[in-house]
Structure formats: C-alpha cells, structure tokens
Amino acid sequence: FYAIFNIASAGDHVIASSAIYGGTYNLIAKTMKNMGIETTFVDPDISAEDLESKFRPNTKLVFGEVLANPALKILDIKKFAKAAHKHGVPLIVDNTFPTPIFCRPFEWGADIVTHSTTKYMNGFANSVGGAVVDSGNFDWTKYSEKFPGLTTPDETYHGTVYTESFGKAAYIVKMTTNLMRDLGSIPSPQNSFYLGVGLETLHLRMERHYENALALAKHLEKHPKVSWVSFSGLENDSQHELAKKYLPKGSCGVISFGVVGGREAAVKFMDSLKLAAIVTHVADARTCVLHPASTTHRQMNDEELLAAGVSPDLIRMSVGIEDVQDIIADVDQALEK
C-alpha cells in the first residue's frame, strides 16, 4: 500500500499483473479503487505490445510479483521494466517468495522492491512485517509533472522538495516522513528483533527450502496418485524457461500439485498428514500445507474454483527445512490413504 500510495493518489492509474497474492489483489482492486486509484490487471504472459497499450497519461507505476503466490508464475521483469520506463514510470515488484537470496530484481530493471517479511525473511512465523526497498535508480525529476509529491514542496514537511533535499533517497524519505507519520505501520522493537534473528539464517534456509522442494516435486512427478505438479525447478514446468533466466540458483520452497480423486481425495490426504501442518501460512521453516478447496475457498463450487484459478484437487505445499526423507515419507503415507 505504501509503495503504491507514495506516488499515486485519487485520479491516478496503475498497471498490475493479475498473478498476485489475493490480499494484494483485494487491496489494489477494491480498497485502493475506493480511494480513487484505478488499476488495469494484465496477464503476466501479455505481449510487450499489448502491455504498452495499457498505459494512460495518468499511469503512475507498474506492479507485479517476481514469483506469484499461489500461482507460482514468474514475472518477466525485463519486459515489464522496459514498458514502464518507456512510459516514464517505475516498476515495483514484490519479491517475497524468491527473497534477495534467489533474485535481485534491481539487476533486471525493477526500481522498487517490496517484501512481506512475515514469510521467508522472518522464517519462523513469529511476527508480521513488510519492507519497501528503493534502488534510487528511477529519475523522478525527469518526469516531474507525473510525480509532484516528490518534486514540488511538501507544505506538511517544512516545504521540502524531496528530490532536491534527498536525491536518490527521495521516494523512501517521503514514505517514512509522510506516510509512516500519518498512517503508522511502525514495527515494534520486539518484532524487529525477531526479523533480525531470522535474517541471519535466510541464506541457509532458502537453499534448503529449494533443495527439499525440488526433491519432493521430482518424487511427486512420478507418483501414481498425483495428477500434476507445478514447480519451476522441474524441467517440463511451464515456468522453467523464465526460472532459468531470473531464478538460476533456486526459487523457493512452495510447490503445488493435484491429488488423483479430486476434492474428496485431497481432503483425505490432508487429514492423513502427520508431519506437515495444515495452515494458511506459507514460507515457514516448518512444512505447511493448504487445500484451498476445503479451507480458504470452501464456499466455492468446482466451477467457481476453476474460474479463480484454483482446481478442486490443488494442494499447496510450502516445503520446510526438515529432513527431506521425512517430508517425502509423510506425503507418501498420506497419498497411500
């Protein structure tokens, strides 16, 4: 919300990838719309030409997720950055799933990165948090008329012109002095401490998450009780080519797969798991699993589920850092049941 609202206000327009986290979709499509900010959602596979046709004179930014939760689609960062820059606006990407261990979006042209630190960065599900990271690379003064909040005096802050006083830090200083002052979202010292402790092992955990997820995905690919597996690390996955480019060393620990037998079999499978915890949370050190059709999306029938991009048999598994043989054994015994 801060990453967008810092440079867009009532009457402005945003372009966003449609493959994004549900909470972010609601924020942009409903809450921010009520505040007068309109958004055009585009398929991440959109052609460069079609993407360009979506820009309007009042477009202020482009937004997407590097690795979408839960669709697991990879954003072609270069394609989106090129279009955004051609139209004088920054590209903001949510890098929650790959984390900076596996992807550094600035190197591909993104200008601003957001993270839910609640996920891998914290790692242990003990505090909620978020971060906005500005590369300082976007030249706001070049498109001064589009970003008056950064390039004209802010009367609420001693008439400061952020680009003049803070240069490359203009965007992030405006956010802390202005939005955080007026709206809050200041993390408590205790929660900041938890995050700091978690970050110290991020590089070790991410490698293990990926290694474990890849091993489980490869195992499930051959399993007779599994109808499909989605994980960009698999060679025949629809996202594998983009993964080789943007996530060459790994992606994350989240995979999704279908259980033969549909919704009912999936419920039985979930009930039979012993090690994996059934929770909506993802990206935790412990293996967590979710069956949207019987939990978060329970109110929907099969047709509605498919329209929402969630098949009735879909299991989302956030593979943890436990011994991979224990994870595989748990999944196998539950599939057997």
Ligand SMILES: *Cc1c(COP(=O)(O)O)cnc(C)c1O
């Ligand atoms: C969970 C999640 C969020 C929201 O984060 P919270 O910390 O739960 O508010 C945003 N983006 C992505 C990709 C997420 O997975």
